[in-house]
Amino acid sequence: MTSKRIVLHFPHRLVDQPIVYKLVKDFDLSFNILKASVTPQEEGLMVLELSGSEENFDKGVMYLQSCGVKIQPLSQDVVRNEAKCTDCGVCVPICPTLALTIDSATRKVSFDDAKCIACELCVKICPTRAMEVHF
């Protein structure tokens, strides 16, 4: 079993095709959509947690790539800008997955991107806008 959070970028020509459906039907993968949007230019973005057997997961990813979908791991997309963060910790209780925590000794904030589901709740509530999203 493997389970990864990935970001899919769908080019314009694929927006009207049932790609994710094929992941389930042909590759027996399960998914949990964390975020999905289609921009006015009709480029699609989807953040999902994809799970299944290792073999099927790899096949599924190969299928996505063969269709022209760009794939990147989610962890690269949400970033805590350390130069901007003041370690106040106002984001900590807002984060639904405990990806943002404050160290009890140093009182410094840390961000565990493996736990992040890219809900972006922290982004706008950060007073210095230190949480950045680079989809």
Add this chain to the structure above:
Amino acid sequence: MKSIKEINERIKKGQVVVATAEEIIDLVAKKGVARASREVDVVTTGTFGPMCSSGAYFNIGHSKPRIKVGGGTCKLNDIPAYCGLAATDIFLGATALPDDDPRNKVFPGEFKYGGGHVIQELVSGKDIRLEATGYATDCYPRKKLETLINIRDLNEAVLLNIRNCYQNYNVAVNLSDKMIYTYMGALKPRLGNANYCSAGQLSPLLKDPHYRTIGIGTRIFLGGASGYIIWHGTQHNPMVKRKDNGVPEAPAGTLAVIGDLKEMSPRWLLGSSMLGYGVSLSVGIGVPIPVLDEEVCASAAVRDEEIYARIVDYSVAYPQMNPESLGEVNYAQLKSGKITVNGSEVPTGALSSYAKAKEISQELKSRIQKGEFFLSEPQAPLPGAESGYTCRPLKERPFFST
């Protein structure tokens, strides 16, 4: 008993003993108040958080030909500044917004850029767009001025904050069924989180609760430079109920402070955007407490566990000016990450950065040890717990035009 003069002599000779407001806690626990107060000369405090009553005034210099901006209009990077002063003096407030900012029309407003951000950019040495108009007089004929300005070219650039360093603050929660956006941050419905805003055991006025050493004229660390306390801050409210250790149970004393913006650093002055609320300026302040006697030392050694704050509902009680509190918690509980309110466990968050407050207390300690920072003698006391001085609500009196 020690005097400030004696402490300054020790700073000059490189013999001064300084402890941060955190370190003094352990020292007193280990050695007792009597010994610690003899050994330690100065306790350094610190706090870092959004302080909305911050601002800065500038003298931009006279253009050729001259313009009287006083009584006209003035904008810095599109942020309106106050110019009801002499010809080229202007004042920029931290919460000022561009005229075309949507505010909360699209709720919650993002408030991406305002006065606080202009102050941060000025301090960072960035060029700022100044657009001003005047109505023209015989001695000031010009009507319009558009120029880039830079802090290094201004005659004066002075940070002037009329309310900082709140002595204690509320813990904000939300009892309603919808998310609310406040100056205490976003508060999730049905007690989803509890936000507080104080450095607790590091916070200046909590470590000198009766203002025995902190007064008008006290030299402080302000935004990375040296500044001064010039008055009690607005809404100074020293008569609130206090615990036996003298620490107020609710927001009490405040400080008005001033310092040379040209010497400050963007590390300690940061424009801040509070979602759904507005713009502010996060300010770093540190106040040295001269350990004059055992009483000062004992107060400076108060711990988070001994400092209590009131829990206030910001969905109804706060906006409606209802004084009720949902109970009290101490800062050790707040810092543990969760507190109990009305029987349920509530995760906590802070607006005040304890990590930065600690850094300030250490930085001030090091400046004093190196002989770069001397203590000043307060020239007048702040109104205290027995003064009769209180912060009153507005009594509205309708007026009728005839």
